[in-house]
Amino acid sequence: MSLRIMLVDQDSARSAILEQALNDAGHKVVARIKHGHNLLRELKECQPDMVIMDLEAPGRDTLEQMREISRDQPKPIILFSNKRDGDYIRQAVQAGVSAYVVDGLSQERIMPIVEVAMARFREFEALKRELQETKTQLADRKVVDKAKGILMQRKGMSEDEAYQLLRKTAMSRNMRIADVARTLLSLEGLTD
Amino acid sequence: MTSAPQWLRPAVHAAGGEGLEKTEIDLGFIPLTDCAPLVIAHEKDFFRKHGLEVKLSREVSWANIRDKVFAGLLDGGHMLAPMPIATTLGLGELKKPTIAALSLDLNGNAITVSPDLYRRMANLDPAAATERSTCVRALKKVIETERHKGSEPLCFATVFPFSTHNYMLRYWLASGGIDPDRDVRLVVIPPPHMVNYLGSGEIDGYCVGEPWNAQAVATGVGRTLITDYEIWNNKPEKVLGVNLEWAERYPNTHRALLMALLEAAQWIDRPENRIEVADILAREDYVNVPADVVKMSMTGSFRYQHGAAPAPLPDFNVFFRYAATFPWRSHAVWFITQMYRWGQLRDPIDMKKVADEVYRPDLYREAARALGLPVPASDYKAEGRHGKSWTLAEATEPMMLGQDSFLDGGIFDPLRPVDYLEHFELHNRQVSLDTLARVNP
Numbered sequence: 306m307s308l309r310i311m312l313v314d315q316d317s318a319r320s321a322i323l324e325q326a327l328n329d330a331g332h333k334v335v336a337r338i339k340h341g342h343n344l345l346r347e348l349k350e351c352q353p354d355m356v357i358m359d360l361e362a363p364g365r366d367t368l369e370q371m372r373e374i375s376r377d378q379p380k381p382i383i384l385f386s387n388k389r390d391g392d393y394i395r396q397a398v399q400a401g402v403s404a405y406v407v408d409g410l411s412q413e414r415i416m417p418i419v420e421v422a423m424a425r426f427r428e429f430e431a432l433k434r435e436l437q438e439t440k441t442q443l444a445d446r447k448v449v450d451k452a453k454g455i456l457m458q459r460k461g462m463s464e465d466e467a468y469q470l471l472r473k474t475a476m477s478r479n480m481r482i483a484d485v486a487r488t489l490l491s492l493e494g495l496t497d
Numbered sequence: 498m499t500s501a502p503q504w505l506r507p508a509v510h511a512a513g514g515e516g517l518e519k520t521e522i523d524l525g526f527i528p529l530t531d532c533a534p535l536v537i538a539h540e541k542d543f544f545r546k547h548g549l550e551v552k553l554s555r556e557v558s559w560a561n562i563r564d565k566v567f568a569g570l571l572d573g574g575h576m577l578a579p580m581p582i583a584t585t586l587g588l589g590e591l592k593k594p595t596i597a598a599l600s601l602d603l604n605g606n607a608i609t610v611s612p613d614l615y616r617r618m619a620n621l622d623p624a625a626a627t628e629r630s631t632c633v634r635a636l637k638k639v640i641e642t643e644r645h646k647g648s649e650p651l652c653f654a655t656v657f658p659f660s661t662h663n664y665m666l667r668y669w670l671a672s673g674g675i676d677p678d679r680d681v682r683l684v685v686i687p688p689p690h691m692v693n694y695l696g697s698g699e700i701d702g703y704c705v706g707e708p709w710n711a712q713a714v715a716t717g718v719g720r721t722l723i724t725d726y727e728i729w730n731n732k733p734e735k736v737l738g739v740n741l742e743w744a745e746r747y748p749n750t751h752r753a754l755l756m757a758l759l760e761a762a763q764w765i766d767r768p769e770n771r772i773e774v775a776d777i778l779a780r781e782d783y784v785n786v787p788a789d790v791v792k793m794s795m796t797g798s799f800r801y802q803h804g805a806a807p808a809p810l811p812d813f814n815v816f817f818r819y820a821a822t823f824p825w826r827s828h829a830v831w832f833i834t835q836m837y838r839w840g841q842l843r844d845p846i847d848m849k850k851v852a853d854e855v856y857r858p859d860l861y862r863e864a865a866r867a868l869g870l871p872v873p874a875s876d877y878k879a880e881g882r883h884g885k886s887w888t889l890a891e892a893t894e895p896m897m898l899g900q901d902s903f904l905d906g907g908i909f910d911p912l913r914p915v916d917y918l919e920h921f922e923l924h925n926r927q928v929s930l931d932t933l934a935r936v937n938p
Contacts, residue, residue, distance in 0.1 A: 365558035372687035
């Protein structure tokens with residue numbers, strides 16, 4: 306898969322080599338940013354799939370915000386540093402959200418790093434989605450149970466009758482059962 | 498000295514160094530006037546007095562300080578007061594228990610807009626625009642008028658998602674009925690770049706610390722509308738942040754660091770030293786702006802617009818008086834309420850428990866006592882109840898504290914954070930109050 310990549314690096318010689326390596330591998334460098342460039346505008350205009358950034362580049366906080374504003378469409382960020390003592394920063398590798406690369410980016414090393422970061426990122430996104438789905442399912446089950454309880458109590462229904470009523474209403478209104486249950490609870494002033 | 502075992506005696510550089518587990522320390526800072534305690538402790542040898550050889554490293558962004566402290570590349574750093582909380586909770590990219598045992602200052606930020614935006618505000622509502630307490634109403638009129646015309650929303654910058662700036666700007670906008678998540682666009686820009694972005698028209702305004710408001714006013718690219726002091730009197734601003742793991746491994750070193758910074762804060766707050774502090778901060782290796790620009794706020798005056806006379810604002814920068822260095826756990830709870838209010842925190846947590854873990858007045862007290870300084874007896878105080886200076890009696894000796902009013906008259910009871918959240922009409926809360934009340938009885 307071809308990625309649209311934004312490079313943020315103070316060292317233009319280094320970023321030219323990187324760009325070449327990325328292009329050779331079939332990716333497209335959509336912007337090469339140096340200090341003084343407007344990261345905000347470039348991000349908005351280029352909409353990259355991934356950002357590769359020098360740890361010491363100003364504007365790092367702007368990227369940090371991407372996490373917040375892109376909750377729905379987050380992007381992987383690879384940060385790199387040339388500092389040898391930066392070895393510790395390896396500990397900072399977070400599943401796919403950011404990869405920290407300590408020893409600088411050389412032509413040979415960049416491709417595996419991009420691939421690993423992308424794979425990790427996807428894996429992490431899938432995990433996040435799964436977790437979200439599980440959370441929703443659990444929450445759905447809870448509201449449905451609560452709504453059934455109300456119907457059983459108020460209308461003297463059995464559990465099965467209560468469920469059938471919720472299901473019938475959902476089908477006739479083209480809604481999800483959990484949403485019918487939620488509506489019922491909110492009408493009863495019992496929302497969570 | 499001879500009584501100490503060998504392993505407790507690393508290189509002792511000067512008196513006070515005995516028992517330190519680590520004497521060479523790297524601290525990160527961002528070029529802002531409130532890095533003063535770090536700079537002065539270094540320049541005036543308070544670090545050395547307590548046996549520490551400190552190297553200060555100027556960093557390009559708040560995320561960099563967080564990452565480097567996280568990874569142990571820095572021993573500690575100048576941090577935004579909500580940062581250790583966010584890092585402990587894992588709200589940014591990284592999650593690691595981080596603590597704050599010392600507050601570095603109170604206040605120090607302001608909200609500045611482009612002269613063009615100010616002109617539009619003054620055209621629509623001249624009466625509201627000229628008054629600091631009401632100018633947000635003029636801003637609301639601009640937003641409403643331009644929305645009808647179908648213009649792009651106004652864009653405001655803060656310095657970091659988990660910053661006092663973000664919460665102050667949002668608090669102020671919301672106090673004027675402006676929804677920060679719907680009526681404007683908020684972006685993040687590192688402090689030293691703010692003035693450029695405003696000048697180039699990329700953003701319409703920002704909330705940042707000094708000297709980046711004074712600099713915009715001095716060069717005519719901005720007009721300051723209101724300072725954070727006027728939004729919340731004596732609001733906490735920066736802290737010294739370190740990893741919990743680091744503090745547990747080097748307790749004596751941490752205490753020495755706190756003591757040196759406490760002495761520096763005291764020195765900075767003596768009026769006769771302020772000019773010298775401003776001169777030192779202005780230097781190329783620290784904030785790197787003209788000394789006149791730094792002197793403004795550091796000597797208690799503030800210029801809101803280009804060419805205007807400076808207005809007195811004696812408490813704009815507070816470093817020691819009013820128990821400014823004390824890490825109130827109630828302040829941590831306040832920040833957590835704002836993380837909920839604006840949808841950053843999406844899981845129900847016990848707010849007081851987190852505040853107790855992250856803000857460490859217990860460690861502060863040890864350092865302050867070693868210096869013979871008075872300390873508050875309680876870790877929590879309400880905000881918004883004092884319209885003038887007051888005396889805190891629950892302390893080792895009575896302490897004078899500053900005003901603590903909010904511009905909208907709000908009252909914050911740190912023991913009832915869920916009730917506090919309930920009273921905000923404008924919010925982007927992602928957790929229901931019932932759920933929160935269950936974990937915060």
